[in-house]
Amino acid sequence: QVQLVESGGGLVQPGGSLRLSCAASGLTFRGYAMGWFRQAPGKEREFVAAISGRGGSTAYVDSVKGRFAISKDNAKNLVYLQMNSLRPEDTAVYYCAASPIYYSTKYQNWNYWGQGTQVTVSS
Secondary structure: OOOOEEEOOEEEEEOOOEEEEEEEEEEOOOHEEEEEEEOOOOOOOOEEEEOOOOOOOOEEHHOOOOOEEEEOOOOOOEEEEEEEOOOOOHHHHHHHHEEEOOOOOOHHHEEEOOOEEEEEEOO
16 A cells, blocks of 8 residues: 655745655655645645656756755655745645656646645745
8 A cells, every 4th residue: 555644844934944755655666756746725736846766857847946856765765845945825735746657747647645744934
């Protein structure tokens, strides 16, 4: 049974940083692309970032380029999202996702999901 468990969310002031983690189990981690999505109240789930199975390729939505960084530790079955220069519009529930295919910006094309972690950017 595949499980993805996110952690690291919280309340941060504008301009601050957070690092999200996602621990994966029940899948051959190196064979899966990993992604981060987010969903704000009343909005559709939005693609944020993705990383290929071996970690050699990454992709980001334009609004986070230069501020967020996705990384993958295949030895520990962990994926991270380092978020810097956070803005109020980054406030959302952040979800970790896994797919055997790298990659799609459409959440419908990802196979497995975590439960989400809340990120709130506010002064």
